[in-house]
Amino acid sequence: MDPDTPPLPPELRPPDADATQDYERIWAALHRTDDAQASTYNVDAAWGDLADRLDLDDASQPAEAPAVDRPARPSDHDTDSRLLRPARTLAAAVLVLCAVAVGAWWWQQPVSVTTAAGEQTTVVLPDGSTVKLNGGTTLAYDRGFQSLPFVPAAQRRVQLTGEAFFEVDDGDRPFHVTTPNARVEVLGTTFDVRTRTGEDAPETTVTLTSGRVRLRPTAAPASAPDSGVVLSETGHASRVVADRVPTAPEAVDLKYVQAWRNGGFGIQNASLPTVLEELERRFGVLLFLRVPSADTAPMTLHYAADAELEDVLRDICVIQGLSYRKTSRGYELVRD
Template identity: 70%
Template sequence: MDHNMPPLPPDLRPPDADAARDYERIWTALYRTDAAQASEYDVDAAWADLADRLDLAPLPDPVEDRGNERTARPPHEKDDARSSRYVRTLATAVLVVCAVAAGWWWQQPVSVTTAAGEQTTVTLPDGSTAEVNSATRLSYRRGFQSLPWVPASRRRVRLTGEAFFDVDEADRPFHVVTPNARIEVLGTTFGVRARTADDRSETTVTLSSGRVRLTPTTATSATSEVTLSEAGDRSRVVEEQGPTSPETVDLKYVRAWRNGGFAIRNAALPTVLGELERRFGVPLSLRVAPSETAPMTLHYAAEAQIEEVLRDICVIQGLSYRETSQGYELVRDD
């Protein structure tokens, strides 16, 4: 019997002598098997060889570090470099995407749109203001700049509908562009109306103060422009024709809608009803032939009400109005 072999534990010794001898033989065989494996396979040597291959930290001493957790393997230098390159590439890609998105966003114009029956006042980037009437769209570049922090050569807004401008003086000219005309100003107040009627684009400019120049967008020479310089001057551009000669109008017709009123001059009844629909956002229909009606002029300085206007129209035209589920209709009196 090997003197280095530990004795069979007492709790494993059976009371029967024959069984005890069998247990002793099994215990001895197990010990010799473990001893043979230990002599043929050195755990410490195997771990040291594996550590050399993988550049790992040496195996901690089993006695000194018994009960302690194994120290985490430090990151490999190549892994660190690879991770750093990945982070830098990702950060660059994110910055490029953000720059492209910011550039795209900056190129999108600021747009203000009013619905029928709605009005608003817009303060433009240079401090100028635009009072925007119903059913109108006004748009302009952000900050009046061609690129971020790069001022454009001119202050320019685009208008479809009606607005009244109060423009601050500045070194850069101020332009209002409509579907068929361009208005150039340098510190002034004026109204612009750009509507389409009977499939014809029409732009009307009425000057309140200062000086403006009206030009069709298709103009090829200076002879196609008109300058308005007196309060009340008005000119019109229809389609691609040249602007009409200035005529003087009463400015109360320009101010009315800005004060909550309504005004129109020498217009056919269908045109009047179309303007009322935009002003109040209420559908209106005419149940008589337009040829049986006459042109008319209306002026309400402030706080006009749709039924008040309809009542006056009916008195002038010999009609009556009635409310429907959709709005109002005008009919001939029986």
């Protein structure tokens, strides 16, 4: 018997000397650790053998062996559960961290809305302001106008390429529109922003319908007092070409600026190639000029609503002395 094992209590000693050794072995097994029991001795089998022996002993043997408290052995399932619990906790923590990281990354991605040529749509911004997008336009802004979840940004800022009409709600934060070469600062107004980027220098034109805005080139610091132009009169417009200072405010006829919002088309004193580019954006159809642009004249067109492309092309050809024909790719304008 292991010297660390206490002796068998007298009340458990059987009168049979042969049975005494079995009792001592069982007693020693009951005091071993759970792991030692599992690897060195089958306690359940020994206990069953002891019970059989007690039934076969003479009448002087007590009918029931005294009860002996022994610790319950953990099952294999319980052991596996204890071993797997730390791994499951770690896996859950990793999943939570991944979810937080993905959520933070998603929140940092700006919301972007793009209209194809020939399409128009209206976007409601997080502050309730609305923006109507003309064809071939992209608008992007921070999700919820927040720098982080539940943390409002210092400014309400949107980015625009193309053309859009803004109706900005009043708010305690400035509203900024940035284009490839200009910034528009506003606090509650309605205005049209048109920006074009092509082979020539980028150009941004702002036309005021109501309220008050400031236009400045992107390259100019916001603190420079003379870097911007303030528009405060309805129907006044200003333009920024490349990074030059904005043009002085000048009065324009709003019907040409607003026609696209009613399904029409308007343009003032523009070259024929420019007119055709705007028609492509408005109707989403390719147009080809098959005569030198130098042989054409600038023109002004206005269709208040429900303009049809072929009606516009017919009028252009009458004015320019050209004709148009439909091709597999779109339309082309040629000399008669």
